[in-house]
Amino acid sequence: MNPSNQSSAKNLNLRAQVIKTLLAVQNGQSLSSVLNQHINMVSERDRGLYHELTLGCLRQWYSLKAITLPLLTKPLDNEALESCLYLGLYQILCTRIPVHAAISETVNAAKQLGFEPMSGLVNAILRRVSRETDEFETALNNTHGLPSWLFKRLKKDWPEQVEPLCQALKQVAPLTLRVNERQVSRDEYLDILDEEQIDARECEFSDVGIVLRQTGNITLLPGFEAGGFSVQDEHAQLCATLLPDLDGKVVVDACAAPGGKTAHILERFNPKKLIAIDQDPKRIVRIGENLERLALNLDNVEILVADATTWQAQEPVDCIVLDAPCSATGVIRRHPDIRLLRQSTDIAQTVALQQQILQQMWQQLKVGGTLLYITCSILKTENEHQMVKFFAEHPNAKEIKITADWGIEQMHGRQLLPSDQSGDGFYYCRIQKIA
Numbered sequence: 001m002n003p004s005n006q007s008s009a010k011n012l013n014l015r016a017q018v019i020k021t022l023l024a025v026q027n028g029q030s031l032s033s034v035l036n037q038h039i040n041m042v043s044e045r046d047r048g049l050y051h052e053l054t055l056g057c058l059r060q061w062y063s064l065k066a067i068t069l070p071l072l073t074k075p076l077d078n079e080a081l082e083s084c085l086y087l088g089l090y091q092i093l094c095t096r097i098p099v100h101a102a103i104s105e106t107v108n109a110a111k112q113l114g115f116e117p118m119s120g121l122v123n124a125i126l127r128r129v130s131r132e133t134d135e136f137e138t139a140l141n142n143t144h145g146l147p148s149w150l151f152k153r154l155k156k157d158w159p160e161q162v163e164p165l166c167q168a169l170k171q172v173a174p175l176t177l178r179v180n181e182r183q184v185s186r187d188e189y190l191d192i193l194d195e196e197q198i199d200a201r202e203c204e205f206s207d208v209g210i211v212l213r214q215t216g217n218i219t220l221l222p223g224f225e226a227g228g229f230s231v232q233d234e235h236a237q238l239c240a241t242l243l244p245d246l247d248g249k250v251v252v253d254a255c256a257a258p259g260g261k262t263a264h265i266l267e268r269f270n271p272k273k274l275i276a277i278d279q280d281p282k283r284i285v286r287i288g289e290n291l292e293r294l295a296l297n298l299d300n301v302e303i304l305v306a307d308a309t310t311w312q313a314q315e316p317v318d319c320i321v322l323d324a325p326c327s328a329t330g331v332i333r334r335h336p337d338i339r340l341l342r343q344s345t346d347i348a349q350t351v352a353l354q355q356q357i358l359q360q361m362w363q364q365l366k367v368g369g370t371l372l373y374i375t376c377s378i379l380k381t382e383n384e385h386q387m388v389k390f391f392a393e394h395p396n397a398k399e400i401k402i403t404a405d406w407g408i409e410q411m412h413g414r415q416l417l418p419s420d421q422s423g424d425g426f427y428y429c430r431i432q433k434i435a
């Protein structure tokens with residue numbers, strides 16, 4: 001952006017900045033790729049509200065779409081109009097912003113962005129909803145809030161759980177930490193938080209997890225710079241508990257960036273060698289940064305930019321952690337833009353990529369070794385069905401059943417579904433190579 005564009009962008013009101021971000025996501029850009037750039041255009045004072053409005057609109061996008069439909073004489077085929085309307089409706093129905101401010105600021109934003117011709121329609125619809133907020137709030141809460149293709153798939157995969165599941169996906173996920181046991185125990189860190197009057201509790205299933213009852217800048221929490229903890233979902237933390245003893249072993253973390261599970265392995269074990277690979281050169285830089293901040297021993301760690309569909313190990317591998325690229329449908333609470341970005345046609349491609357990576361990694365594992373297959377998906381095609389196919393095609397693979405007090409047992413593996421105040425959607429399947 002050139003300086004004159006930048007100064008005119010800075011003159012936009014806050015709602016206009018939010019609409020610009022929503023439009024970028026509608027046009028296929030991920031929120032993480034535009035957020036930092038766009039938030040720089042927002043004054044420090046307004047950044048919290050910008051964040052809340054942007055994420056909130058994306059979280060409620062399909063619910064807002066559903067309640068808007070009956071108010072229209074013809075379908076909305078205008079992205080700018082959709083963004084303006086949903087932002088206005090979100091403020092009226094889901095925040096405490098006074099209704100008159102929500103409407104006037106949103107209508108002004110539409111004008112500032114050059115969408116003057118549609119500002120009358122935005123104004124009329126927002127005013128109509130503001131007169132019947134109770135009815136619209138109820139309607140909003142009763143919607144499943146997902147694109148129809150995803151809802152259909154979830155209904156087929158999880159007929160009994162689908163309603164609470166959809167409601168859970170609309171919630172804000174809890175902020176969860178993983179304590180770095182090399183530095184501090186969970187009890188000690190809870191005491192430190194308590195001294196600082198930071199409200200927190202132990203996780204239910206992860207023995208190193210802490211849920212914060214308040215949000216805020218995590219870099220300001222005690223011990224962040226020194227590497228006392230990482231931010232990681234509770235269900236992601238279960239990975240390390242499912243691995244065999246890795247002391248003295250050769251371990252491959254096959255899709256490792258940004259290194260959440262790599263770090264956890266190094267906090268818990270002393271492998272002879274840990275090879276962390278990822279094909280994304282930008283994301284892989286973060287593995288080194290994270291391991292360094294956590295002050296972990298990097299002597300036996302190799303970090304490689306490599307394609308897991310073709311990479312070949314130079315030595316026998318005892319254990320492979322395969323946290324596969326996936327639809328990320330289990331982490332929609334944390335990445336609400338997935339609702340708009342993911343298309344039904346992506347799923348088959350993702351499943352095929354997972355198969356290729358599995359196939360290649362399986363060949364690298366030594367006989368007797370363990371492969372832990374993981375996704376943050378809640379779609380059976382990437383999880384249980386993927387594993388059914390794998391076991392059918394690999395007679396030298398034997399499942400080591402996960403017996404646990406969490407998740408839902410599947411034909412192969414175990415599935416965790418997101419629920420209120422609990423962890424994200426994750427799938428784990430443990431496989432041993434027997435011949």
Ligand SMILES: C[S@@+](CC[C@H](N)C(=O)[O-])C[C@H]1O[C@@H](n2cnc3c(N)ncnc32)[C@H](O)[C@@H]1O
Pocket residue numbers: 254255256257258259260261262277278279280283306307308309323324325326357
């Ligand atoms: C679910 S994320 C991994 C998260 C990571 N394990 C953690 O705990 O922080 C999946 C990763 O797979 C990587 N990936 C996708 N395709 C790949 C491929 N063909 N080879 C290697 N890595 C790949 C992506 O770049 C992404 O970083």
